[in-house]
Amino acid sequence: MLKILRQFRSGSATACRSHQQRLLSTATTVAGSGPPTTFCLTTQSPGSRRTTLLLRAMAASTTVSDMTTAVSKPRALIYDKPGEPLATLALRGLPALRECGPGEVQLRFLQSPINPSDVNTIQGKYPIQPPLPGAVPGHEGVAEVLAVGPEVSGLSAGDWVVPLTPAQGTWRSAGTFSAAHWHKVPREIGLEAASTLIINPPTALAMLENFVELKQGDTVAQNGASSAVGEAVIQIARAKGLRTINIIRERPNMEATVARLRDLGADLVTTEEQLKDDLKASGLPSPLLGLNCVGGSAAQAVTRILQDGGTLVTYGGMSMQPVTAPTAAMIFKDISFRGFWLTGRWSQAQGLTGRAASLDRIVQMYLSGSLRPPAVKAFALGRWKEAFAALEAPHRGHKVVLAPSTADGEDVA
Known part of the structure; x- marks a missing residue:
């Protein structure tokens, strides 16, 4: 290993692909001759920028x-x-x-x-x-x-x-x-x-910020709450001081799923069938924002509990059933129905700079522990x-x- 490092520090090595392959072949032989190790090889050719090739033989x-x-x-x-x-x-x-x-x-x-x-x-x-x-x-x-x-x-x-x-x-x-x-x-x-990193957390963050002006203590409702987007919504909402109503399907491991979502910060976890009674018992206010990734009756369940002037945002259709806009909800409650497409309209509007800034915000949430x-x-x-x-x-x-x-x-x- 020391011999390899000396050769690279001599300045005679180049960063071309064929040289990288020779390096990798030699390094593989060295790494295979003893216990797993982590080492860094640095190349420097005259007049060129320094290039570092990190070989992590101990990673699974x-x-x-x-x-x-x-x-x-x-x-x-x-x-x-x-x-x-x-x-x-x-x-x-x-x-x-x-x-x-x-x-x-x-x-x-x-x-x-x-x-x-x-x-x-x-x-x-x-x-x-x-x-x-x-x-x-x-x-x-x-x-x-x-x-x-x-x-x-x-x-x-x-x-x-x-x-x-x-x-x-x-x-x-x-x-x-x-x-x-x-x-x-x-x-x-x-x-x-x-x-x-680049699909589910940015979807959750953008939907919580781009459709309704929410303040601490406001409530958000969502179906598909046990999905990766749903889990991100729960955690980001909690970090913002928002409360969440989370609808999931009945399943064999129901208690474990509810416990996991509650541990992430969910205020209420319920099913479509129990939503009305559980929401009343919870004392949570009606939500301003509803998030739908299922469609069909699950979308209607979220729509029914929105407060006047609320918004339902659809970002998926897992049931393959259409989203029906109830006439009464539109006329008497002035409910708005919107769609969200991360990789299309949102990404185009943000541009590379905006997308990078969104990812950096999410990275900070991971580093701070507010997002898992x-x-x-x-x-x-x-x-x-x-x-x-x-x-x-x-x-x-x-x-x-x-x-x-x-x-x-x-x-x-």
Whole structure:
């Protein structure tokens, strides 16, 4: 190891991809000859910016051998035409990573969630569609920077980054991307928080701030409260001094689910059937803001308890049932019905700067302890069919994520 460090400090090493691969091969041999370790190799060529390549051999899903494979033999889940994921996706090898050009970064993906928007994209139902054939799905995830090209500032090898724009294709082990579309996040927030950072928490934050002017003590009602967005709503609302009415479906582990949501800060957790009686018994005021991700009768349940002039915001439709606007609610209570689409209208209005600022606010919530990440279940890329099977589990209580650069035989649960 000391010999390798001396070679890199001599100034003769370059940051080209072939040299990185030789480094990784040597480092893998050294790391494999003794106990797991963490070490940092720094390269410096005459007249160039210093580049640091951090190799973390002791991390469960970030071994040196995984990094070597991710760089030399990258692969991805790919589809050529719209369809159901199990029928249309295939795990394929990709060309070896090319060197970074101006403004580019080379990334290795650590965790990439499977979100409903990803499934809808593959099915051809989502408004944002990648070019076909040869599309790589994945709107969300966290990656580690392997190398940076000229004209890139603020990022260096070893940093963690998340996408600022959708459809980057995160279901791959590694790739080269425009640095402008990636945002640095601190490792201190942890892998689960970083990998699930860009969709659910910003959705919760934006819905609590962009539709109704809420003050401390006001109440927000939501269905789908045990979802990742629902849990984020509960926690962010609590931090703002807001109270929450949370509607969930009946389930075998009902008591445990209620206890978990109460621990996150929920004021009332109930079912659609018990909502009226439980709300009356709670003494909570009628909500000004209602959040709907289910549709059908669950959306009507939230609408019915809104106070005069309240607003129902729909951001999902898990039941596949339409949202019906009751005539009486519109005429006599002046209820407004709005929609929210994070990766579309909101992201376009915010721009890269606004999106980055929103993520930074959420990162601070994680660092302060006012927000906790959702539980995740990770699957190596070669076990992607198992991951999709896990999505079908009722009331699973965790997000399903891919660990694209983890060896297929490694347990990443």
